[in-house]
Amino acid sequence: MLTNYVYKLRPNQTQCLKMANWIDMLRSHFNWCLNDRITQYNQQFIQGDYCDLKTRCEACPLTSSVSKSGATGNPWKDSKLDKEGKVRNPRRSAGDIQITALPELKVARPWYSGVDSTVLQQNVKRLDTAYKNFFEGRGFPKFKNRSNFTSFTCVMGIKLQGNKIYLPKLGWMRFYNSRSIPDGFTVKACTVRKRQNGWYVSIRIEDKSVPEYSVQPVGEHPKVIGCDLGITKLVHFSDGYQVKNPKFSTNKKAKRTLKIRQRRVSRKVKGSKNRKKAAVRVGRFHQKVSDKRQAYQWKVANKIVSRNVDVIALEDLNVSGMMRRCQVKTDWKTGRFLKNGQSRKKGLNRSISDAGWGELISKVEYLAVKQSKAVIKVNPKHSSQECRNCGHIEKSNRNGEKFICVECGYHEHADIGAAKTIRDRALEIVRGDSAKLGASRLNAQKISVRSTSKRTEFGNPRNRDIKKAIS
Ligand SMILES: [Zn+2]
Structure with missing residues (x-):
């Protein structure tokens, strides 16, 4: 491992x-x-x-x-x-x-x-x-600057002894031995990273005798839970349970602190030592926020995974697509720029990045594999606009948290309904698979492959209505 x-x-x-x-x-x-x-x-x-x-x-x-x-x-x-x-x-x-x-x-x-x-x-x-x-289609390499190049990796000549580590050409260095490396594991490499409050080392350890966590096959009638990610509440479960979103960087207090600290930087003389000190304080605040978010996400991910279920159904979100800037509008006569709603979108984008859905999903996936549970990603298209009673899809079905079908009058909590829809779509994937293959037991890996092909069937999620997806 x-x-x-x-x-x-x-x-x-x-x-x-x-x-x-x-x-x-x-x-x-x-x-x-x-x-x-x-x-x-x-x-x-x-x-x-x-x-x-x-x-x-x-x-x-x-x-x-x-x-x-x-x-x-x-x-x-x-x-x-x-x-x-x-x-x-x-x-x-x-x-x-x-x-x-x-x-x-x-x-x-x-x-x-x-x-x-x-x-x-x-x-x-x-x-x-x-x-x-x-x-593989993920963008051309970028030239790096001070802010996005903060680490280096070494692979040879690393020694560990108690709370000391030896790095070649740097010598023995102490570290806070917060967790001990289990017996039998050998050091493969280590990455040293600079953060706002100091230096960190990530030690890669391996033990070939310990097997990797493997995904267990899903039974014929698995218990599935659907999760709908949002901003007002971070997660809605299909059984009605909700997890709140503390909005670590977009709540009132955090916004105020950040504003004050940034103002302190901008009022100091450029190039001065005091300006640098003030900038460090801004950086520390950012790190604190990100640490809090990390800790909270582990808690939430544990909460999701520790449910008594076999399969966890999540939305297949395209977060960077949602956070894309609005298209530029120009006046065709004069060539001047017109209003395109970007200033309104900016606040939404900040909330999306503050929620950190992508990070949360990857943590859930990691923990799920540990407990041999399957994670299925389903296409979230129209999940909160579709009526669960008659199947009618319309934007006006939904008004804030309320869902009232304009066709049949069916009503429930919109986000919990969306979570139920996600659960049902995941069940369809599981059942459709077993019917097609004629096998009672399925490999979870096969399911994940099928779910990606389902995604293309539903259409490109990039084109979907952004407001609907965050709700
Ligand atoms: Zn209806």
């Missing part, structure tokens, strides 16, 4: 400075590598096949670093032939090439030799992961 434990570090002043310095260097290296890959990719359109000056090798679109398996420079890993006369390890990836170029980097910029070599390698691998995500 592979898992991560997080501890707070207690570095001394030299180590603090060193780590901050490393992060600065690694960030610029990351950005350099990204820029390198972009320019290499663009070159092929200008020249077609060309000779790479750095490596003195021919490169062409096929060997370009941004094609999925290709590379620039010397495209071959080693030209030795194996017994059958084929080239061993034929292609090198862009990541491989950038890793082999690291010694050259250290010669050109000697200060980089202060950073541990595995840390530099992992830095390149981080870019590889970013590209992998891009090829």
Whole structure:
């Protein structure tokens, strides 16, 4: 089993400075590598096949670093032939090439030799992961700045002893040993992260003899609970139970504190030490809010999972789609911008991000697997507008928390009704599966595959009415 434990570090002043310095260097290296890959990719359109000056090798679109398996420079890993006369390890990836170029980097910029070599390698691998995500359709890698590049990973030479950890080139460092690592687990890697109130280390530990949590198959008549996520109340269950939403960053008190602290920053002289101190206080407040939210979400997730059920049905939400900005409207005559309702949407977007549905869902999924319960994500389209009595779908069915069908007059609490609809849709998925396959016992994995195909059937959730989905 592979898992991560997080501890707070207690570095001394030299180590603090060193780590901050490393992060600065690694960030610029990351950005350099990204820029390198972009320019290499663009070159092929200008020249077609060309000779790479750095490596003195021919490169062409096929060997370009941004094609999925290709590379620039010397495209071959080693030209030795194996017994059958084929080239061993034929292609090198862009990541491989950038890793082999690291010694050259250290010669050109000697200060980089202060950073541990595995840390530099992992830095390149981080870019590889970013590209992998891009090829899977999740956006092009971004250049990093101080605020979104705060960690580094090392994989070799880590030692643990009581409440001390040894990191290569940083030395022994104490940490708050808040939970002990179970026997038999070995340290695989560790990631050091800078947060507002100090440094944290996430230790990746593995024990191959302990099996991973596996998803148990669902029986023929499973007990299903439906959950409807919202803003006024965080969760509504299909059995009528509700979980309140404390709105950690959008309640009145938090908004006021944040406003005051931000104002204190803006009234201090730019570039001054006092301004920096005030900015740290803003950052600490943000961290406090996020810590509170995390803790609360674990509580709620536990509450959801500890229900006496076999299957938990959740909404398949597209949160970033809901938080998209309103489309720009321009006057076709003058080209001036018209009102598009974005200022109204802004408040809603803040509430959505404050609720943190995506985080909550992933926590529920994690805990559910631990207790061998299945999680099914269903399409939430029209879940709170559909009449549960006659099936009539209309926007005017719903008025705030009340649901009154305009066709048949059926009435109930709108969100609890939505949760019931979600439960029924999940049941349909379970039953539809068992009917189609003719099997009494099903693998939960199969169910999750089917539920994703269901999603496309219902239509693209991005186009759905946002207001309905948050209710
Ligand atoms: Zn009705």
